[in-house]
Amino acid sequence: MNEEKQAKLASDLLKIDGVKTVTFSEVSTMSGNITLTVVYTQQADHGKITEMQQKIAVLLSQSEADISYIDYKKA
Amino acid sequence: MVDALQSENSPVSVILGATTYENVVLVATKFQAVKGGDIVTARTTGNSHVPQGTTDHPKEAVVIVTLDSADTIPNLITANYLNMGGANVALSAFVITEKKNTGTTRTIAFTAANSKVQQVSSRNEVIGAQAVEIQILTYGTVTYSSWA
DSSP: OOHHHHHHHHHHHHTSTTEEEEEEEEOTTSTTOEEEEEEEOOOSSHHHHHHHHHHHHHHHHHHTOOEEEEEEEEO | OOSOOOOSEEEEEEEETTEEEOOEEEEEEEEOOOOOSOTTSOOOOTTOOSOOSOOSSOOEEEEEEEESOTTHHHHHHHTTSSOTTSOOOOOSOEEEEEEETTSOEEEEEEOGGGEEEEEEOSSOSOBTTBOEEEEEEEESOEEEEOOO
16 A cells, blocks of 8 residues: 555545544565554543444445454553 | 353344345355465455465355345345346445454454455245345455444
């Protein structure tokens, strides 16, 4: 994934309700194998977290960004 | 004696294009065989779907989605994901959501542009135990998430 595409994806991800920060990291031993770390705001209603996960997943499904794993961390 | 069986992680919704289906009966993912080895080696040659090289990454999968809804096939036809007179177009999004018995959820996202409906049930109505089954052929990156 080139830098321009990555920046656009990061910008779109940050617009999703509940997403605080996003980081891309490439697993050095696996070419093109990228992990996306998402720091999210904890919510009392778990349905809102699921909704956030689904919006992120749909973006990745459409992006062809070769991200193999999304790691969620509470803020 | 077991009082109740609880699935560790159960599919709770499937997003096919613009529609989220929550009446999921089952989801089964059948990955192409892998043989280990170099991750970047090409998997297939020509029109063959049989693995030719060696890799740790499954590149192709058939995903069976069974839904308890008679709307499924008409929806697929309307979106042209199922074209009776020509080629099916790729899904615009393909995501499975799973839920753990602790309440946390995770998603499995497939590359939409590489995901096409391959086969559907022979009828589009739900009768008794019969639900609507769709087979989707997909390849490319599969994005799993952690539980949150």
